[in-house]
């Protein structure tokens with residue numbers, strides 16, 4: 001960790017304009033510091049789409065000093081890097097102070113996007129960690145951020161992964177990397193918990209006001225809860241979180257570490273660690289090898305999100321001022337989540353309008369799939385294809401219980417009796433991706449990258465950016481996982 005002494009080094013001008021952001025909250029919220037340079041860095045992967053959203057000039061990667069700036073060797077003109085402080089509940093237990101232990105916030109662009117270097121060295125919140133991120137996890141985070149965006153699921157984004165031959169110790173020695181992350185805000189539930197737990201009500205209020213004014217301005221003028229802006233804020237966060245969880249559950253995404261410090265106040269998917277897209281549909285699947293109790297199993301996610309929102313409600317209680325109102329502000333989660341989930345599932349089934357028996361239809365197919373752990377992505381895509389070409393065999397072949405499948409299919413077909421098949425097929429093909437970032441696909445790209453062949457990262461990125469398109473010639477990336485995929489163990493170690 002370096003002290004923020006007056007910087008006399010040359011600076012890199014990324015061609016971005018910066019504006020005052022999180023740091024306007026004042027020193028109680030962060031520590032100003034410098035990243036620790038990652039030695040001899042090289043490019044591993046990058047997203048032109050994120051570069052465009054940031055407003056980076058074309059040829060940004062080639063311009064003088066960019067690589068050095070994004071790996072901590074050169075200050076970025078116009079920025080004063082900080083690490084922010086937060087706390088949180090980890091695996092259901094209060095963990096006390098955490099904070100950005102390895103993510104350093106460069107600043108906020110005039111376009112309202114924060115840019116953060118994850119893996120850029122130690123901070124006062126590193127708690128014994130080395131402040132680094134390994135290449136393996138950095139590639140996973142980079143690809144999955146962009147995959148989620150491609151799927152239309154709210155998420156933090158990733159501009160690039162930059163690697164180095166510098167070694168860091170995890171279970172074994174691995175190479176270090178930095179992911180340049182981008183989001184309107186990286187504020188977490190844990191930021192609020194931090195100031196609440198320390199009984200710092202002024203800071204708690206300042207933080208809430210900052211987030212409301214910037215991201216939830218409608219809460220200022222609400223008539224809900226007798227105009228209690230903090231209660232309206234809690235309700236809005238809870239509804240965004242419900243909508244996010246509906247998307248995760250519908251696409252088969254398992255986050256793996258839904259601690260309150262990994263919950264975005266904007267309802268974004270954040271902090272990609274041991275996540276997994278389901279291969280076979282197993283509602284009880286646990287993707288995090290460190291999660292021995294299955295707290296964050298796939299089918300637990302919606303309840304865990306609610307539990308996390310409850311922690312947020314407790315943190316906001318001093319501002320809301322009334323426990324009953326705080327509890328009432330969480331209430332809508334219980335309807336928004338199931339409604340949003342049903343909406344997503346209806347789209348997956350090609351149904352453009354609701355009907356009474358939809359829940360039974362949805363539960364019916366999920367139960368059949370769970371009984372045989374049918375491949376989630378392949379099932380939905382084949383069902384979509386069937387709607388387009390009328391050929392049911394590729395779907396039916398996925399089930400051993402043919403009678404069970406035929407019975408469900410009959411109900412499904414009856415439900416579609418009035419449908420325009422072409423329209424339904426079109427809805428299904430844009431609701432059921434052909435490509436998701438399966439563990440084994442990420443693993444293959446990672447292993448090649450570790451040998452300095454980064455082409456696989458770029459290939460995957462291209463497919464995952466537009467996962468609903470056919471991408472002729474890329475069927476190998478849309479097939480069943482190989483047997484070895486089930487032996488991949490992903491833990492919190494990253």
Ligand code: AMP
Nearest residue numbers: 098099100101102126129130131132271
């Ligand atoms: P995570 O489980 O990745 O969300 O991290 C939980 C906490 O541990 C956060 O405060 C991180 O900043 C911190 N952390 C994780 N890995 C490291 C590391 N290698 N060095 C410093 N802090 C870390």
Ligand code: MG
Nearest residue numbers: 261262270271
């Ligand atoms: Mg985290």
